[in-house]
Structure formats: C-alpha cells, structure tokens
Amino acid sequence: MPERKFRVWRGDDNGGDYESYDVEVEQGMVVLDAVHLIQSRQANDLAVRWNCKAGKCGSCSVEINGKPKLACMTRLNDYAPDETISVQPLKAFPVIKDLVCDVSWNYEQNKRIPPLKPKPRDKDGQFRMMQRDVDRVQEFRKCIECFLCQDVCHVVRDHDAKDKFVGPRFMVRLASLEMHPLDEEDRIPKIKEEFGSGMCNITRCCTEVCPEHINITDNGIIPLKERVVDRYYDPIARLLRKIRG
Amino acid sequence: MGTNIANSQLRVLGATERIDRWWLGPMLVLLGLSGFSVYATWAAFQGEHYFHESYLSPFYSPLLYIDTAAAGSAPIEHAWIGAWPEWWPSFLPNSPAFLILMFPGAFRFTCYYYRKAYYRAFVASPPACAVGGIRQGKYRGETFLLLFQNLHRYALYFALGFVVILYYDAFASFFRDGQFGVGVGSIVLLINATLLAGYTTGCHSFRHLIGGGLDCFSCNTVCDVRHKGWSLASILNRKHMLFAWLSLFWVGFSDVYVRLVSMGIITDYNTW
Ligand code: SF4
Ligand code: SF4
Ligand code: FES
Ligand code: FES
Numbered sequence: 001m002p003e004r005k006f007r008v009w010r011g012d013d014n015g016g017d018y019e020s021y022d023v024e025v026e027q028g029m030v031v032l033d034a035v036h037l038i039q040s041r042q043a044n045d046l047a048v049r050w051n052c053k054a055g056k057c058g059s060c061s062v063e064i065n066g067k068p069k070l071a072c073m074t075r076l077n078d079y080a081p082d083e084t085i086s087v088q089p090l091k092a093f094p095v096i097k098d099l100v101c102d103v104s105w106n107y108e109q110n111k112r113i114p115p116l117k118p119k120p121r122d123k124d125g126q127f128r129m130m131q132r133d134v135d136r137v138q139e140f141r142k143c144i145e146c147f148l149c150q151d152v153c154h155v156v157r158d159h160d161a162k163d164k165f166v167g168p169r170f171m172v173r174l175a176s177l178e179m180h181p182l183d184e185e186d187r188i189p190k191i192k193e194e195f196g197s198g199m200c201n202i203t204r205c206c207t208e209v210c211p212e213h214i215n216i217t218d219n220g221i222i223p224l225k226e227r228v229v230d231r232y233y234d235p236i237a238r239l240l241r242k243i244r245g
Numbered sequence: 246m247g248t249n250i251a252n253s254q255l256r257v258l259g260a261t262e263r264i265d266r267w268w269l270g271p272m273l274v275l276l277g278l279s280g281f282s283v284y285a286t287w288a289a290f291q292g293e294h295y296f297h298e299s300y301l302s303p304f305y306s307p308l309l310y311i312d313t314a315a316a317g318s319a320p321i322e323h324a325w326i327g328a329w330p331e332w333w334p335s336f337l338p339n340s341p342a343f344l345i346l347m348f349p350g351a352f353r354f355t356c357y358y359y360r361k362a363y364y365r366a367f368v369a370s371p372p373a374c375a376v377g378g379i380r381q382g383k384y385r386g387e388t389f390l391l392l393f394q395n396l397h398r399y400a401l402y403f404a405l406g407f408v409v410i411l412y413y414d415a416f417a418s419f420f421r422d423g424q425f426g427v428g429v430g431s432i433v434l435l436i437n438a439t440l441l442a443g444y445t446t447g448c449h450s451f452r453h454l455i456g457g458g459l460d461c462f463s464c465n466t467v468c469d470v471r472h473k474g475w476s477l478a479s480i481l482n483r484k485h486m487l488f489a490w491l492s493l494f495w496v497g498f499s500d501v502y503v504r505l506v507s508m509g510i511i512t513d514y515n516t517w
Contacts, residue, residue: 066262066375086262091375130463132472154371159384181461198388203361205374218449218482222357225395226453233395 001026004076006034008046009088012097018086019043025076031087032060032071035099047098055211058146062099063088068148068209071099092150092157103147109166112194116177117185133181139219140176142212143169149206149216155199165196168206168216175220178227192228197221258369260377267373274366278359281493285346288500292340293317295500297507298517299418300430302500303437305342307410312339317507349496352404355397357449358489398450408445411438421517428515430506437499440492447481447488 004025007018021038032050039046051057053072060071065079065086079085093101122128149168155161166174174191177183191197202225206216214220230237261267288304294317295302301319312329313321321328329339337343353359364370371378387394415438418431445451456475462468481488505511 065264133462152374154378158378179460199386201364201386202357203364208374222449223457229395
C-alpha cells in the first residue's frame with residue numbers, strides 16, 4: 001500500500017506545532033480516515049472531533065493545506081500523490097487540543113437571534129404557506145453548522161470583529177427567518193446595528209467553503225443588505241414609506 | 246479563552262497555509278480591470294473616431310453634445326442637446342464620453358460582484374480565502390467610508406436607461422439612409438447591448454427590487470408577477486460574474502471596432 005506524508009497540528013491553548021506522520025493509505029480514503037489511522041497506530045492521544053463521517057454533522061471541520069474543509073468529505077486523491085497533506089484546527093476559534101477547537105462563540109451568536117414569530121393562524125386554525133414561498137428558505141435549512149464559513153470569514157478570522165459581526169452562518173439563519181412567509185418579527189434594525197451586515201464586504205469566502213453549497217452571499221447576505229438599504233439608505237424608499245404612512 | 250492559531254501564525258499580508266496558486270485569481274482580476282480602465286480612459290480622452298456611418302461607440306452613447314469638427318465624429322442631428330458648449334474647460338478634449346462614462350462607471354464600481362473582485366485584487370481585503378489581508382488597523386467593512394456602496398440601486402436606475410439607449414443604437418445601426426442592412430458592426434453593437442442587458446438584469450439590486458424583497462410570493466397577483474421577475478433575474482444573477490466580464494470585454498471591443506472602422510484601419514463587411 002502506498003505511503004503518504006501528513007503533517008498534523010499538535011498542541012493546545014499554550015501553543016503547538018505540526019508533527020509529521022507517514023501513513024499507509026488505501027484507495028477511497030478521506031482525510032479523516034488518515035487522521036484515525038494516525039490516532040490508532042502512532043498517536044493515541046491525538047484529539048479530533050467527528051461524528052457522522054458522512055458530511056452531515058458538521059463536527060470534523062479542520063483546515064487542510066490551508067483551506068477550511070470537512071475532514072470526512074475530503075478525499076486523499078484530491079491531492080497529488082507526493083503532496084504532503086497538512087491538517088490543522090480552525091484558525092478563527094481557540095484551540096482546545098490538537099484538531100479540536102472551542103466553537104462555543106457560534107452558539108452564543110445563535111441565541112441572540114430573535115426566533116420565528118408566526119402570524120395568526122388562518123380561520124380554520126391552520127398555518128398555510130405555498131411551496132414557492134419557502135423554496136428560498138429551504139436552501140438555508142441545509143446548513144449543518146460546521147462553521148467553516150465562520151472560520152474563513154476574514155471579519156471573524158483576521159479582524160477580531162467577533163463583537164461586531166455574527167458571521168455568515170448566522171446571516172444565513174437571519175435570512176431564513178426574515179424571508180419566512182409566516183414570520184412577523186422585524187429583525188432589520190438588529191441586522192444592521194447588532195449583527196453587523198455592513199461588516200461583510202461580500203468577498204464570498206463563506207460561499208466558497210460551504211460544504212452544503214449554500215449560496216450564502218448571493219442568496220442570504222446580499223438580500224439582507226438590500227433590505228437594510230430599503231430601510232436606512234434609500235431616500236426614495238424612505239419618502240414613499242412616509243407618504244404611505 | 247485559549248489561543249487562536251490565527252494570532253500565533255501572524256496575520257500579515259499573504260500569510261497562509263495554502264499551497265495552491267491562490268494569487269492567480271486576484272492577479273487576473275487586477276490585470277483585467279486595470280487594462281480595461283486604462284483603455285477606457287484613453288478612449289474617452291480621444292474625443293474622435295467614435296462614429297462611422299450608422300455605428301456609434303458605446304463609450305460615447307448617448308451623445309449629449311457633439312463637436313462636429315472632430316475627426317470621426319457624429320453629425321449634429323445625433324446630439325441630444327446640441328453643439329459642443331462654450332463653457333467646456335479648454336484643458337479637456339471635447340469628448341462626449343466624459344459626460345456619460347461616470348454612469349456605467351458608477352454602476353460597475355458599486356456592483357456587488359466587482360466589489361468582491363476589487364476588494365480582493367486591489368485592496369487585499371482579503372486577497373483570497375484563508376489568506377492574510379492588509380492590516381487595516383480598524384477594519385470597518387462597508388459601514389464607514391464605503392457607506393456609499395449602499396446606493397448601488399441608483400446607479401442601476403441609470404444603467405437600465407443605458408440598456409434602452411444601447412439597444413436603440415444597435416437597432417439604428419442596421420439602417421443607413423432608411424435602408425435596412427447588416428454589417429459586422431451592427432452585430433457587434435447588438436451583442437454589446439444584449440450582454441449589458443444580461444449583466445444589468447442579473448444585478449443583485451434589480452433582483453431584490455423586482456421581487457426579492459417580498460416575503461410572500463403567492464399573496465396576490467402583483468406578488469405573483471414579481472415572483473416570476475425574481476425567478477428570471479435569479480437565473481441571470483447566478484451568472485452575474487460571467488456577464489460582468491463578458492459585457493466589460495465586449496463594450497471595450499465594440500469601441501475598438503467602431504474606432505478602427507472609423508479610422509479606416511479595418512473594413513466593415515456589410516450588405517449596404
Ligand atoms: S462574504 Fe461576508 S460573511 Fe462571507 S466570508 Fe466574506 S466578509 Fe465574511
Ligand atoms: S452555512 Fe455552510 S459553511 Fe456555514 S455553517 Fe452552514 S453548512 Fe457550514
Ligand atoms: S464527521 Fe460529520 S461532517 Fe464530518
Ligand atoms: S450587483 Fe452587479 S450590477 Fe448590481
């Protein structure tokens with residue numbers, strides 16, 4: 001069986017570095033398989049978070065050769081046979097140990113979002129919505145909360161603006177609520193002021209890394225920015241609102 | 246809280262663990278946009294050879310004023326207002342392009358796609374995904390100096406007018422002295438208007454205004470029609486980057502074509 005060279009970041013919140021491992025790989029393996037082989041044969045104390053091995057739980061997010069990816073969905077044959085594969089934890093969040101980091105900041109953001117506030121029911125006691133009204137929102141519901149988009153977003157990653165921007169994953173959640181046909185809550189002021197829609201400069205890295213291929217920027221963030229424009233920046237829209245009362 | 250590796254692996258410009266050619270995309274954008282800007286500026290400064298028979302270069306349309314003394318200029322009846330004005334500063338060439346180029350310029354400058362492209366390629370914010378950007382001290386995104394980007398829809402309103410004008414020019418280019426004919430130039434101009442229409446109606450602001458801003462698409466007939474508009478705009482929106490580049494290239498090419506024909510350097514094949 002062919003051998004491949006791996007570098008895996010080992011360390012904790014006091015710092016760390018890459019360690020090299022040679023692994024006998026088989027056809028069809030993914031990066032998570034290789035990490036498991038290293039863990040079982042060479043480094044029993046290697047910490048890695050995973051769960052489904054099917055790209056659906058969002059646990060195994062790491063950075064592979066510098067790109068945020070799901071370890072369980074990244075095949076070894078995506079890389080040239082002689083290329084060393086480097087695996088490191090997400091950069092934007094504090095490391096706990098090795099490949100595992102503390103993503104709890106994300107859950108804190110989620111709690112800040114006002115939940116769905118449904119309209120009154122129809123006379124017969126039912127809620128009704130048409131398929132085409134929810135098609136848009138269904139795209140956003142594919143999110144597996146892997147936080148790869150949060151990790152790659154330069155606002156969160158490079159500018160330490162975690163207090164000013166909730167990040168792309170939560171812009172997606174906000175979009176799914178704001179566009180919901182049954183929802184009555186108005187989140188636009190918060191989207192502008194507290195959740196920081198203006199901090200995103202639509203450079204699309206979130207969309208590039210999303211394993212669920214959610215069109216985060218074009219279908220989520222930009223439409224929200226446009227709704228913020230309607231409310232705050234478009235003088236004609238403001239005037240029309242005044243006239244209509 | 247613990248260390249975050251981004252801090253330990255210095256966040257300097259270009260810092261990354263990526264080993265692929267991440268710099269290629271931004272470099273091509275840098276070359277493409279710079280090349281176009283240099284050519285467009287040069288072409289605008291010429292003030293001549295923008296017209297030939299029924300062809301009008303899109304860089305010069307609409308013609309508000311015309312200096313008929315310039316070589317390769319349009320006859321005075323093509324002017325929307327009239328002859329070249331006295332008040333025009335003498336240090337600038339009498340070029341009709343100066344009066345109108347800011348509209349398409351503002352439209353492209355504030356376009357959501359081009360913003361991505363030049364934030365990455367020109368200001369490295371960030372240069373590519375998971376690559377260290379320029380340390381901007383205090384990054385403020387589009388909340389401070391870039392607040393004007395929020396007025397993109399106003400540039401769109403003008404751009405929609407330009408689509409109509411350029412289609413008019415394209416159709417007019419099929420007629421010389423009232424006689425219908427087809428020339429390579431008229432096809433070039435028709436393609437130009439069509440690519441520009443595809444770019445403009447795939448605009449994110451257009452998509453929002455035509456229907457994207459609604460929460461309920463099926464609530465009444467108006468919403469229903471707007472949903473159809475939104476669906477069509479969404480199809481083009483998915484190809485917005487492609488249309489952005491094709492229309493940019495083609496508008497430049499159209500000017501080159503009309504210019505070379507007007508200068509007599511190339512012959513326009515046609516049926517007249
Ligand atoms: S498009 Fe916006 S949210 Fe997405 S990565 Fe870029 S700055 Fe962050
Ligand atoms: S939007 Fe995509 S990248 Fe972001 S958390 Fe959800 S699935 Fe992951
Ligand atoms: S292990 Fe569940 S997504 Fe990778
Ligand atoms: S978003 Fe590109 S033209 Fe409006």
